[in-house]
Amino acid sequence: MTLHRCLWLAATLTLLASLAHAQDASPAELRREIEALRAQIDLLTEEREEILANSRRLQDETNHLRDALAISQALVTSLTEQLNEARRTARPVEESPPPAQTPAQSPDQSTPQPPQAQTPIQPLSSPESMRLALERSHRETFPALDLSSQAATLEYRRKLDQWITSVKRSMRGQTRWRIIVSDVAPKPTDRTLSARIQVVQSDSLIPIGPSFITTIPSRLATRFTPGNPSELWELTLAVAPDPIINERRLEPGPFNHPEWIGPMIEFGFTMDWIGLRKLNPQNPSAPTPEEPTP
Numbered sequence: 001m002t003l004h005r006c007l008w009l010a011a012t013l014t015l016l017a018s019l020a021h022a023q024d025a026s027p028a029e030l031r032r033e034i035e036a037l038r039a040q041i042d043l044l045t046e047e048r049e050e051i052l053a054n055s056r057r058l059q060d061e062t063n064h065l066r067d068a069l070a071i072s073q074a075l076v077t078s079l080t081e082q083l084n085e086a087r088r089t090a091r092p093v094e095e096s097p098p099p100a101q102t103p104a105q106s107p108d109q110s111t112p113q114p115p116q117a118q119t120p121i122q123p124l125s126s127p128e129s130m131r132l133a134l135e136r137s138h139r140e141t142f143p144a145l146d147l148s149s150q151a152a153t154l155e156y157r158r159k160l161d162q163w164i165t166s167v168k169r170s171m172r173g174q175t176r177w178r179i180i181v182s183d184v185a186p187k188p189t190d191r192t193l194s195a196r197i198q199v200v201q202s203d204s205l206i207p208i209g210p211s212f213i214t215t216i217p218s219r220l221a222t223r224f225t226p227g228n229p230s231e232l233w234e235l236t237l238a239v240a241p242d243p244i245i246n247e248r249r250l251e252p253g254p255f256n257h258p259e260w261i262g263p264m265i266e267f268g269f270t271m272d273w274i275g276l277r278k279l280n281p282q283n284p285s286a287p288t289p290e291e292p293t294p
Contacts, residue, residue, distance in 0.1 A: 117206040123241075124175040126199040128209025130241055131259055131267045137167055138262040147250070147263060157247070160264060164243050172240035174274065178202050178284065182230040184216070191218035193226065205232070205284060217273050232284065236275035242268040 120126065123133035141163050147153045183196040198211040216224060224231075244258065244266040252260035259267040 117201045117208045123171045126208040232279045238272040244268045
């Protein structure tokens with residue numbers, strides 16, 4: 001708005017100056033002056049539009065980089081959590097005997113891994129359950145997949161759209177998750193919060209699949225305090241698969257992120273927060289005195 005006003009102010013001053021010294025000019029000269037001023041205004045307007053377009057482009061690039069940074073930070077945090085958990089559960093290394101007396105290490109003597117619950121088969125039970133259900137459905141739908149020719153690839157791409165429509169309709173529904181919420185932080189753009197979510201078993205609180213970063217809606221944001229330690233909640237939500245088409249990705253790749261379902265298709269899902277109640281980690285079946293949020 002400031003740039004726009006400056007441009008029009010400059011044009012107006014130029015017009016007034018021209019009129020001041022052109023009072024005795026002929027009508028033809030005045031018309032030429034007016035046309036020249038109009039051309040100058042058009043040029044300034046074009047420059048303004050170009051500047052605004054560049055500003056929007058830079059803003060889009062900034063948002064893209066911010067999203068990429070958030071994904072990278074989420075990966076680093078997840079790997080750090082797994083490493084710390086492995087260190088906590090690892091047994092202390094005792095002093096080794098002389099090499100000649102060191103027995104061969106059996107598989108069960110290796111460093112223990114962080115505990116992971118068995119993934120429930122019902123797709124709505126957790127994001128990991130849905131991912132595995134999508135993998136099974138994809139294998140069953142495309143059992144003998146052959147992309148060696150362009151015609152076969154085009155046919156697969158067409159059927160892939162049909163498959164996505166089918167699983168979006170068949171695997172959606174309302175459910176409840178026990179979740180551990182951590183890394184709560186305000187978003188700079190609105191009143192929502194960013195948080196890390198870990199779905200856990202109802203009784204043992206053992207993690208089910210990897211954690212993920214999501215957005216806590218503004219109507220529930222007041223229940224959380226940024227910077228607080230991890231908290232246990234029961235979340236009522238509507239969840240649905242949202243597979244992502246990526247025609248250039250035919251294999252999982254070294255990092256497998258986003259998680260690969262099959263050729264050209266990556267894992268994604270949507271979640272709509274419905275209700276929330278805080279739980280006591282010492283007794284997960286009993287909620288805290290807080291009332292559930294509708």
